[in-house]
Amino acid sequence: MSIAPEKVGRDEPHHGRNIAIIWAIATAIMVPVIIWVVGPHIPPGSLTDDTRAQHAVDVVLTALSIPLLMLVWVYLGYAVINFRADPASGTIVDGPPLRSNTRIQATWLIVSAVLVVGLAAYGTVDLLTENGAGGGQGSNPLAKPSDARSALQVQVIGQQWLWTFRYPGYGGVETAQLVLPVNREIEFHVTSLDVVHSFWAIELGVKADAVPGADNIAYVKIFRKGSFQVRCDELCGLWHGHMNTTGHIVSGSAFNSWIHATVTKYAAVTKYLPPYSLTYYPIPTRNAT
Numbered sequence: 001m002s003i004a005p006e007k008v009g010r011d012e013p014h015h016g017r018n019i020a021i022i023w024a025i026a027t028a029i030m031v032p033v034i035i036w037v038v039g040p041h042i043p044p045g046s047l048t049d050d051t052r053a054q055h056a057v058d059v060v061l062t063a064l065s066i067p068l069l070m071l072v073w074v075y076l077g078y079a080v081i082n083f084r085a086d087p088a089s090g091t092i093v094d095g096p097p098l099r100s101n102t103r104i105q106a107t108w109l110i111v112s113a114v115l116v117v118g119l120a121a122y123g124t125v126d127l128l129t130e131n132g133a134g135g136g137q138g139s140n141p142l143a144k145p146s147d148a149r150s151a152l153q154v155q156v157i158g159q160q161w162l163w164t165f166r167y168p169g170y171g172g173v174e175t176a177q178l179v180l181p182v183n184r185e186i187e188f189h190v191t192s193l194d195v196v197h198s199f200w201a202i203e204l205g206v207k208a209d210a211v212p213g214a215d216n217i218a219y220v221k222i223f224r225k226g227s228f229q230v231r232c233d234e235l236c237g238l239w240h241g242h243m244n245t246t247g248h249i250v251s252g253s254a255f256n257s258w259i260h261a262t263v264t265k266y267a268a269v270t271k272y273l274p275p276y277s278l279t280y281y282p283i284p285t286r287n288a289t
């Protein structure tokens with residue numbers, strides 16, 4: 001269908017109504033599709049409480065973006081089909097100039113304000129509840145999980161170019177293997193011995209900077225047994241790309257056997273380690289004097 005150019009504009013108010021109707025139908029179809037069909041496949045999955053919370057935020061933000069995306073697509077498609085120059089007349093004529101539209105401007109301002117303020121409230125509530133508990137931002141998390149008192153403490157130590165892990169509840173034993181029990185709150189204490197690294201346990205949804213002199217706390221609870229990747233996510237020198245390992249999630253009893261075997265295996269060297277501490281300051285071996 002083509003419309004004579006001189007009719008486009010304020011003489012054709014039904015265009016706005018048509019666009020609104022098509023937009024409403026497209027949005028009503030696509031929002032449920034995003035939430036219930038696409039949503040379950042949006043990363044990062046449901047392995048831990050952290051990834052579930054991140055997944056929920058991803059679905060909410062994606063669903064909220066759909067009305068705006070539909071408005072752009074519907075308007076584009078509608079304009080391409082309806083607002084063409086009339087090929088019969090052989091000339092292109094502009095429609096009347098649009099100065100402003102108070103109703104559209106007011107609607108736009110109100111919708112934007114409600115979206116921004118609503119998302120700010122949503123994010124703030126998330127930060128102050130269990131979902132925001134200890135994301136690795138420092139030593140005093142804004143919120144703690146309800147079972148933080150019984151959490152298994154695991155210290156993550158970054159150094160060029162290796163991750164090691166100390167278990168303070170088991171004599172501060174240090175190992176290059178990361179083994180965690182399923183269904184138990186884990187309290188990571190992330191620090192570094194040299195430069196800035198970043199502890200990224202990908203499938204756990206945990207990422208915390210490893211900074212010398214800092215103790216960054218990150219909580220996570222894992223719901224299934226399996227394995228996960230650990231990488232350094234902060235360029236930290238020549239072999240940064242090799243600073244990765246695989247972590248293992250095992251049953252509570254398997255964890256107990258492993259940790260006790262590890263304590264026994266490393267007993268001879270554990271006594272030479274510095275005492276367990278939240279941070280470590282290596283002594284310089286030489287200076288510039």
Ligand SMILES: [Cu+2]
Pocket residue numbers: 158159161196197198232233234235236240243
């Ligand atoms: Cu690193």
